[in-house]
Amino acid sequence: MKMTVNNRFAILLAEKRIKERRNISLSEIADATGISRKTLYAWENNKVNRFDVPVIDALCEYFQIQPGALFHYVKPEGGRSGKITLKNAPFKDGGKGIKLLFQADATVEDMAKMISQKGEKKQSRAKKKPAA
16 A cells, blocks of 8 residues: 655755754664664655654654654545544553544644543543443
């Protein structure tokens, strides 16, 4: 399946290198953000299969941008909507993941709020189930 949401990490990094007039290595970004070099390499080469909120948050903080600036939506020929899907986004308490859809211009705060709300709903449903 052709990827329809591409990241702009390489473009943002090139712009930062030009603006600061210096080479910025992935190791330097890894040290500054806490993101592994392997993950940053995947972002740089647009080989990311899923977009993790903590990585998006760290990159937005590093580049001083909103999440929508990290992504470029390529409209497929079928004309699907421009949403980013996060699968298996973990809960803060370590519970099982969920599937979420975010608009490409959503802020990190919007994403975190949605994850929190989904987690609360899932936990409340678990409490309502009668014991067998």
